[in-house]
Structure formats: structure tokens, C-alpha cells
Amino acid sequence: MTMPAQDDLSIAKRIRRFLRDHPLVPLVVLLIALVVILELMRPGIFNERWIGNTIKFAIPLAMLAACQTLTMLTGGIDLSVGIAATISAFVVATQVAILGTPGAIAVSLIPAILIGIANGIGVGLFRVHPLIMTLGTGLIGTGCLQVYQRTVIATGSSVPDILAWLGTGRTFGAPNSLLVFVPMAALIIYALRRTGFGRLLYALGENEDAARLAGVRSWQVILALYALSGLIAGITGLIYVGLIKAPSLSLAVPLLLPSVAAAVIGGTSIFGGRGTYSGTIVGALILTVLTTMLTVLQMPEGSRRILFGLIILAVTAVYVRITEDS
Amino acid sequence: MATEPLLEASGVVKSFGAVLALRNASLEVAPGEVVALMGANGAGKSTLVKILTGAIRPDAGQIRIKGRDHRVHSPAQARQTGLVPVYQEPSLIPDLDVAANLRLSNTPVEPFLKWVEELGIAGLHLDEPVLRLPLATLRILDLARALASEPDVLLLDEMTAALPTDLVERVLKVVRQQCELDRSVIYISHRFSEISSLCDRATVLRDGETVGTVEVGPGSEERIVEMMLGAPVKSAEEIVRATGSALPVQTQETPRLRVRNLSSGTKLSDVSFEMRAGEVLGVVALEGQGQDELFEVLAGFERPSGGHIEIDGRDVRFHHPADAIAAGHVYVPGDRADALLMQRSVRENIALPFYARPFRWGNINMGKEKSRVGAAIERLQIDTRAQGEVQRLSGGNQQKVTIARWIAAGVRTLLCFDPTRGIDIRTKREIYPLLRELADQGSSVLLYTSELEEVQLACDRAVVIFNGRVVDVIDAHDADEPTLMRAAYGLTAGDANAKAPTGEAAEASPS
Numbered sequence: 001m002t003m004p005a006q007d008d009l010s011i012a013k014r015i016r017r018f019l020r021d022h023p024l025v026p027l028v029v030l031l032i033a034l035v036v037i038l039e040l041m042r043p044g045i046f047n048e049r050w051i052g053n054t055i056k057f058a059i060p061l062a063m064l065a066a067c068q069t070l071t072m073l074t075g076g077i078d079l080s081v082g083i084a085a086t087i088s089a090f091v092v093a094t095q096v097a098i099l100g101t102p103g104a105i106a107v108s109l110i111p112a113i114l115i116g117i118a119n120g121i122g123v124g125l126f127r128v129h130p131l132i133m134t135l136g137t138g139l140i141g142t143g144c145l146q147v148y149q150r151t152v153i154a155t156g157s158s159v160p161d162i163l164a165w166l167g168t169g170r171t172f173g174a175p176n177s178l179l180v181f182v183p184m185a186a187l188i189i190y191a192l193r194r195t196g197f198g199r200l201l202y203a204l205g206e207n208e209d210a211a212r213l214a215g216v217r218s219w220q221v222i223l224a225l226y227a228l229s230g231l232i233a234g235i236t237g238l239i240y241v242g243l244i245k246a247p248s249l250s251l252a253v254p255l256l257l258p259s260v261a262a263a264v265i266g267g268t269s270i271f272g273g274r275g276t277y278s279g280t281i282v283g284a285l286i287l288t289v290l291t292t293m294l295t296v297l298q299m300p301e302g303s304r305r306i307l308f309g310l311i312i313l314a315v316t317a318v319y320v321r322i323t324e325d326s
Numbered sequence: 327m328a329t330e331p332l333l334e335a336s337g338v339v340k341s342f343g344a345v346l347a348l349r350n351a352s353l354e355v356a357p358g359e360v361v362a363l364m365g366a367n368g369a370g371k372s373t374l375v376k377i378l379t380g381a382i383r384p385d386a387g388q389i390r391i392k393g394r395d396h397r398v399h400s401p402a403q404a405r406q407t408g409l410v411p412v413y414q415e416p417s418l419i420p421d422l423d424v425a426a427n428l429r430l431s432n433t434p435v436e437p438f439l440k441w442v443e444e445l446g447i448a449g450l451h452l453d454e455p456v457l458r459l460p461l462a463t464l465r466i467l468d469l470a471r472a473l474a475s476e477p478d479v480l481l482l483d484e485m486t487a488a489l490p491t492d493l494v495e496r497v498l499k500v501v502r503q504q505c506e507l508d509r510s511v512i513y514i515s516h517r518f519s520e521i522s523s524l525c526d527r528a529t530v531l532r533d534g535e536t537v538g539t540v541e542v543g544p545g546s547e548e549r550i551v552e553m554m555l556g557a558p559v560k561s562a563e564e565i566v567r568a569t570g571s572a573l574p575v576q577t578q579e580t581p582r583l584r585v586r587n588l589s590s591g592t593k594l595s596d597v598s599f600e601m602r603a604g605e606v607l608g609v610v611a612l613e614g615q616g617q618d619e620l621f622e623v624l625a626g627f628e629r630p631s632g633g634h635i636e637i638d639g640r641d642v643r644f645h646h647p648a649d650a651i652a653a654g655h656v657y658v659p660g661d662r663a664d665a666l667l668m669q670r671s672v673r674e675n676i677a678l679p680f681y682a683r684p685f686r687w688g689n690i691n692m693g694k695e696k697s698r699v700g701a702a703i704e705r706l707q708i709d710t711r712a713q714g715e716v717q718r719l720s721g722g723n724q725q726k727v728t729i730a731r732w733i734a735a736g737v738r739t740l741l742c743f744d745p746t747r748g749i750d751i752r753t754k755r756e757i758y759p760l761l762r763e764l765a766d767q768g769s770s771v772l773l774y775t776s777e778l779e780e781v782q783l784a785c786d787r788a789v790v791i792f793n794g795r796v797v798d799v800i801d802a803h804d805a806d807e808p809t810l811m812r813a814a815y816g817l818t819a820g821d822a823n824a825k826a827p828t829g830e831a832a833e834a835s836p837s
Contacts, residue, residue, distance in 0.1 A: 195687060196680070196681025196687040196688060196690060197687040199690070200682075202667070202670060203667055206667045206668070207663075207667050209665075210664060210665050210666055211678070212646075212647055213647055213657060213659065213664065214665075214679040215648040215679050215682035215683070216648070216678075220684055224684075274669065
């Protein structure tokens, strides 16, 4: 980069410009700082086993946060992903005995995609606000899951071996869930940078009128987007049930708000048009390390949550401040 | 004038940043007088009105009402001193009923109702929610509300614009009555017929300066037009056309675009014209005469409420801009911010239409994109030093990006809405030849411009729209500024030869 005018810029301005052009750097610095603090608090905690565990728990969060990142880029949000993931997890655990593993996995993803399609139709065609639409479909999904539970109450549940292997297993120390996560993350990052669909997500989020003027029918993009979000949520549910190994009616629901937080900490703007998935992944790691840290502190649950909330607010405020144009 | 003026403004100056909106504006209104405030687009009319009504403060100058210094800091204060405006946009709050609106503005109900009746609106219920009332009624209610406060000076901005003829007559009558009570009216209008029947004098603004005041009477229209334009305008021969001369008329050919009896909303009532392939057709109109609606309909943003659009002789209907684009109609809107992704790069902005359709959502061929975008950047000579984010480009370069997008994507008919507004002169001089060049390569360009001189610089012909209708079609050769200005004000051209060479308007009727 040749910037002849840069000589006149003050150091503060140069740092600011650097941070704006490389928004991932401060996040990685923060992550490393958190790990260092943790190591100081509890020497010896930083080892291969701990890293593996952190990644293992960060992956379902990062996957749900992918749904938030993608929808937020268009100025939306997907609050139904927690229940969509739970439904997939519950369905696969109850159907595996009947349909066998591949059949159960295939069937379990259908309701998640259907929720996504319903969201897409509501947001894209009927212009319902995404917050309301996905909250609504989430509640409907919760109800349906309860009804479904009664019909399979005699069946019992078990987690398919392959999912348990993926969720908790390790190969040469690395969590097996990376086998799903790495290709998915690579695909999302690539899609956002190098595909027409990715370009349109940013375009819709920044200026829907401009996109319309360029001939984009936004409902098509929105419909595909929320359906994709539902699919990712369903896959997350499968990985997560392999990790937790105890399907319940609210399995992945507690991950919902952290998934929003991970996307926001990772630099995705809730107003749309800005954000990257790599930032979100680091955001999910930061949240996971923070949780460990607060556990290590052995604080009472209440103060732990207060601190967690305050840290999220502080990190987001500072991060937005340093990476945005002044 | 023997009597002391009711309102007197002199030496009013106002600048917005580097732009000098008013350099030396003055206005004098005697008791019992109707004064027209005239000026072309951008002459400073609205700035002066805003200053008089206290919406903005002047940088310098003096305003006196009834001999006393008129220093107002808010519109509410201006009302108290006796100056009450009625703006072009209805000012009642839509979610409240009429009575609540009156209470909000402290308007006495009895006189209000008396004026409403006087102005020809029968059977108004005070508990009627404002949002259910038609536009014409709202404007009458605004006027009645202003009259009920017994203003010394009434300021009417395009009061008759949305009114049917019978209501217009009533309004004019009521305005005349005001004068008999020794009250004054400042009357802003584009309609010369009303001005000549109503106004005593006309004060003309040009480039932020009051250039004179004319007693309204027979023949004063010509003088007003002359004053609005300034020094005698260069004739067509003196202006160097960007390229060549007008195309030979090819009447037997099917026109690229034929618009018949197009209407939309309240503004666009009946527009018909034809545009040939390889032609730059200008659209000339004063503000708000329906040109915005015309472009939005042609670009697929709005559906017309009546009429036909034909492309190459076939009837088309656009439900979405994507339909218009598929038919070759691409749109460069008046506000660049509507068309651009300000935080994205020049490249992404130009390439945006490539990926609009679902089967193009996949992998981007970066090499191919780069060469297509590069060619367009090259052709428009866009300054790419700050290409990372479009918001860092100058206005002129941003405008070039909105045009480059369609050159890269391919264009048959380019709809340009005032593409040179607010951009530097150098870029302007680059845009006219570009439009001509596109036309020479077989595209058609429909160009609305608020700067009349551009018609002769860039266009082959110009259609003039007034009050939602085509009032004239003028050959570029004859389209000097006075001719266009007269036509734009709905004045029938005195010299018939301006109209002679073109019979397009007549031909456009269905056979």
C-alpha cells in the first residue's frame, strides 16, 4: 500500500487506521490477553487438554453465531436457532432407534430447515421484522417440540455413536468436531468474500434500496438466507447433542443469547452491512474463555452473570469505538 | 409606495458551508398587497422562505415587520409576529383528528370552520382522523388554520399545486379578500396564470440575489422570465455541442420507448412521448411536476395507475426494478446515496448488478469481474485513489460509479435523473460527452436535468412537463434557456417555430 499522505498522520491516527483495516487484530489480542490472565490466575491450566476442551465448547457456539452473523449482515437476526438446534437434537435422539443413524440425521434436519423457510417467508415476503418473526417461529417450534415429545415418550432416546464421536471425541488431541466445523467455517468465509450471495448479504444490509435498484429481488436472498440459517442451526444441534449427550427440550436454548453476543463482539453490526465470520469465531472463543475464567474465580452464580454482562458491554463498546470511522 | 411596508427584508445573506445560498436577497410587501416570489430552481427561494418563517437564521441582513425588527428563532415565534406560512407539504399531524390538531396549534375553532366552509369544503367533521382526508382537503385545512389566526402576512408556497380547479378559484378569491382587509400575501407559484390574475408585483430571485421587482400586468411574464434567467442567454450556435448534431429523424423506425397516457399518483397525470434508439431525450420540468414519478415508473419502482409503456413496440409492465433491468431500462437516481453502498468498494458497487439473479449467486470469477469493472472505471475515468470505500470519493466520482455500474452491466436505455446536480463542473463536462457516446453506440438516454443549459449540451430533443402533462416537445436546436423556461412554466411559446419541427406529441396518440 502506498500512502504518500501518511507521513503527516499522527501515530494515533495510524493505529486507528490500522485497526480499522484489520479489525481482527484487537480481538485476537484480547483473546490472548484473556488466556494469559487465566494462566496467571491458575498456573498450569493452559495445556493441550484445556485448549481442546475450549475449542470443543466454542464450536457449537461459533456455529450458532454463524446464523447470527449471516442474518445480521442483512440487518436481521435469528432468534429461532436455539430451538431449531434443540429440535434437531431431540428428533435425532428419538428417531435413531427407528430410522437408523443416517435416516434419523436426515429427518432431524427437516424441521430446522422448515423453521428457517418460515422465517424467510415472513421476513422476505411479508416484511415482518426479523426479531418478531424469529421469536414467533421459535415459540411455535418450542410448542411443536413439546407435542412431539408426547408422541415419542415410549421410544426413549439415545445419541448416535457417530454424533458422540464427533461431539466429544479427539483425534491426535484435536476435537473431532473440527471435521465438521473447519469446512463449514471455510465455506462461510469464502461465500461471504467470493460469491454473489455473499455480496448481496452485505448489499441488502447496507442499502436495500440500492440493491433493489441494481435488480436484486430481496425476498429471494432473505428466503435462502434464513433457510440456510435453519440448516446450520440443525447441524449445530446434532454436534451439540453429541457433546452434551443428554437430549432435552431446552438443550441448545441457553446458547442463543451468547451466539448473538459472539457475533457482536466479533464486529458484526446489528444494523447490517458490516461483519466477518472470522471475527465471530474469535468472538465465540473469547466468550468461551471468559466463561472458564469466571468459573475459575469461583464467584456466586449471580455476580458471575453480572460480570459476564458487563464485560460483553465493555468489550463491544470499546471495539466499536476503535474500529469505526471517527 | 406611500404607506410603510408591512414586511421589509433587505441584504439577507445565508451560506451553508462553502455554498452561498443567498448573497443579497430583499423583499418588500405593502399592506393589502400580493407579492409573487419568483426564481428558478436553486435561486434561493426556499432559503428565503425558511429565514422569513424562522426555520433557519440568516448570516446577515435585516427583516422588519410593521417597522419593527423581526428577529425570530423559531417558526412559533414567527407566527406570533403575524407571519404565517402554508407550506407545500400538509402540516397537520396524520395520527390525530382535526380537533386535536387545532388544539395543538391554539387555533380558534369557530373562525377555522368559517374559513373551511368559505374555501369550499363541505361537511368536515372535527373528529375525523387527519390521515383519512384527501390531500386537497388537507391543504385547504392548512390554509383555513392559517387564516383563522388572522395573520398580517400570509405566505403561500405552491398553495394550488394539488387542488382541483374549483378549489383553486375559491383560494384565489379568499386571498383577494385578505388584501381588502389590508393584509398581505407572499405568493409562491409556478403558475403564471394565477400570478397575473392575483399578484400586484413579482419579486425575482436569481443566484441568491433579488434582481428586481416587476409590476404584474400585460407582458410582465416575459420580463419575469428574462430576469430569472439573467443576462441574455447565449444562443444555440454559441454553445459548443459535445458531439455532432442531432440525429436525422427516422420516423419509420419503431421507437425504443413509447410512453402513452402514463399516469401515477396525483403528480403524473397524462404523459406521452417517444424515444428513439441512439437518442438523448431531455426532460425539462420545474420541481414537482411529475418527473420524479415518471422516472420511478419507467425504472420499475412504482406501478403506473394508468397508461402504457412500450419497448420496441411491445407493451411492458414492470413489477420490480429487476423487470425494468431485464428490459434494458437502467436507472441513475437523483440522490447518489440511494444507489450506492457507501461502505463498500468501488469494485463491489460497480459489480452489484452482476449478481442480482439467483443463478449468479455462486462463485465469483474474480478475474472476469476485475476486467469488466476495470473497463468501466477506465471509460469513466473514475479516480480510484480512495476506492476502498465509496463514501471517501468525491460527489462527482460517486456519480460516475452509479453510471459505470450500468455501463459494465450493459445498457439499452439509461434513465438519468439530474445526474449533474451538485457535482463539479469538470465532472459535468465529462458526463455530457459520455451520454452522447452511449447514444451514438445505439443506447437511448432519458435525461432529466434541473439545469436548462444542459439540454443543448447533451440532448437531441426535450419534452417539457408541467403539472403532470407533456406541454411541449422542443428540438435541441431551438431549446435555448428562455424557450425552455417559458415552456416549463406552462406558457404557450409565443414563437410557433419552437414547436414546428416536432410533431411527436401528436403522433404518440394511439392510431
